[in-house]
Amino acid sequence: MRLTQEKAAKNKAHVIATAEKLFRERGFEGVAVADLMHEAGFTHGGFYNHFESKEDLAAAALKLAFEQAIGRLEQRAATGKDTKPAAALKGYIESYLSNSTRDAKAVRCPMAAFGTSTLRQGPSVQKVFAAGVKDYLDSFAKLIPEGNQPERLQESIRVYSALVGALMLSRSLAQEDEALANKILETVRSGLLADL
Amino acid sequence: MRLTQEKAAKNKAHVIATAEKLFRERGFEGVAVADLMHEAGFTHGGFYNHFESKEDLAAAALKLAFEQAIGRLEQRAATGKDTKPAAALKGYIESYLSNSTRDAKAVRCPMAAFGTSTLRQGPSVQKVFAAGVKDYLDSFAKLIPEGNQPERLQESIRVYSALVGALMLSRSLAQEDEALANKILETVRSGLLADL
């Protein structure tokens, strides 16, 4: 039952998209190849027609995760050009540090989802991750309302660091002390917005 | 070859301390029970004389990790009382965001070491982690040089979020783009110190 090349490529993309979501939800080690393929609607044997190894897939999924995250950033930066530039950044911060972002099963930001675990993955995964972070920061700089290019990059580093740290802190407390978890989001949010 | 109760307790503590280091280095899943016991100088069979399960050990190791991290915080806060209070916080920030902290095989800060992976562990691990984060923030507040208690807690949340995010970003880039990794530490460091 050989498939059209087009259909095969579509299936591969579907497997990567499924993996991207599951990995964000359960981590790399929490998703078995057989589980993933079943979730994508296939049997597991065909996996190696598309990927050299599970690590190969992890790299592809991570690449997709960053592309999507950067896409959301760029979209916000684009709409920011119409109105006040500061409003776009404000909106992103509020969205990133919202309770719904924190309580999502699968956090969308790749740094908050994979930050401490990619360092224990193979080199191909680390390469993709590092490249993704770099691109993400470059896109983030477009959201910074004022300053020249180096100043914007610096400011994006400061803001993004605070976002990542706050989201991780809040997530780690969400089950045990929701009040403190909320307070963390509020506190960092108000601190960042006061600087705009 | 039954051992003295005292000796047995000492051995258990030694296993936990070994696990604490190895877990920070390789993550929970990167350390096999047999590896750990061998590294601690034992054979693996005795493991279940001390722990109910690997998760039970993970909780104990995480508890120790936070105790040590908080101990370092308290020590710095204590020395800060002699000199200017702001100097103690400044020293902690500089140490936390140093290149040597970033390049250490086993990062000491539990949040930077385990942040995104504890959420995928069992409930006992998550409980210990949440309690540790809470205690850590309370100790951190003692390092904040001015303000009343709630203000200090707010400021410690802001500073610690920035520290965690910056360290994670820098670590993820260290292998692929050391210049940018350094720039991240410098940028966040200078931003935080400017506020003192």
Add this chain to the structure above:
DNA sequence: TGTACATCAGTGAACGCGCGTTCACTGATGTAC
């Protein structure tokens, strides 16, 4: 205080399960002529 027995930390072999990966097979697609 001394003796007899129960307890239990540590040993090393073994179990059993999950998971990444391989393989023979199917049959529709792609291609050479």
Add this chain to the structure above:
DNA sequence: TGTACATCAGTGAACGCGCGTTCACTGATGTAC
């Protein structure tokens, strides 16, 4: 354009390894009398 053969995506069984956990055993310690 039609035909014959090679290719290859997907299937499902099987392999093999690693790892968490169990177990029978040892012999020194703890304890009851």
